[in-house]
Amino acid sequence: MSRISVRGFAVASATAVTTVGAVVGVASGNVQPSGDNLEATAADATLLADIPVGQQAQIQVSSLTQQADAQAAAADAAAQKSAEEAARIQAAKTAKAKKEAAEEKAEREAEAKAERASRDSVRDASSFSAKSSYSVSEVQAIARQMIPGDQFQCFSNIVDHESSWNYQAQNASSGAYGLVQALPGSKMSSAGDDWQTNPATQIKWGLNYMNDRYGSPCGAWSFWQANNWY
Structure with missing residues (x-):
């Protein structure tokens, strides 16, 4: 031996x-x-x-055991490398997901900030000087300054259908009056005594009505689309 x-x-x-x-x-x-x-x-x-023959067999078994140990060590090394690679890939995916979530959050916050700024910039009807008459473009300009930016298009859609931006429009059969066709028109006196001649007063009343009844002009527009009235 x-x-x-x-x-x-x-x-x-x-x-x-x-x-x-x-x-x-x-x-x-x-x-x-x-x-x-x-x-x-x-x-x-x-x-x-x-x-001796028995010891020869032991030596052969020992050699095979060493080979098996070497193969097991190689397999362990390969498994460890594979696990490290999987961990690296998962870490990259996690980092990407966090980045996308942060970007989405920043985008939402920016939109909310812009909406707040838009609402803060809204002017009240009383801030406009009264005139004897208004063109359609003037009425629309007033509305843009009174309606939050994200709600203006919905408000405009309703006014387009109701009065075509004619603040003196009157429905001969129902008596509905003004830009938003309040029924009766005298309802708008809650926004100002000049409701018949001042489009800013009519816009103020119409905006309050849409917010109170439908949550927003866009909520009112969704209802209008489904029912052709609001």
Whole structure:
């Protein structure tokens, strides 16, 4: 066992094969080993022969165990590398998701800020000087300054259908009056005594009505689309 442990099972096995080949070659007359080779071959053959059969089997099992250990270590290394790569990919996905969430939040906050600024910039009807008459473009300009920016188009859609922006429009059959066709028109007196002649007063009343009844001009427009009235 001591000598085989120095040379190793693989060397002993290979030497055994070499020795057998050498002996056969000499016997057949095909090979003429030199003196040194013949001595080494004989010595290696003696070395292998010195090891009991049971110990030879143990050495072979030990070699196979070492191979299995090496393969297991390689598999562990590959698994660790795979896990590290998966962790890296997941970290990248998480970072991307956080970035997108932050961008969406910033966008919502910017929209909310713009909406607040729009509402803060809204003018009251009393801030407009009264005139004897108003053109359609003048009435629309007043409405743009009184209606929040995100609600103006909905308000405009309703006024387009109700009065075509004629602040003196009157329905002969129902008595509805003004830009938003209040019924009766006298309802608009709650916004100002000049409700018949001042479009700003009519816009103020109409906006309050839409907010109170439908939540907003856009809510009123959605109802109008479904029912052709509001």
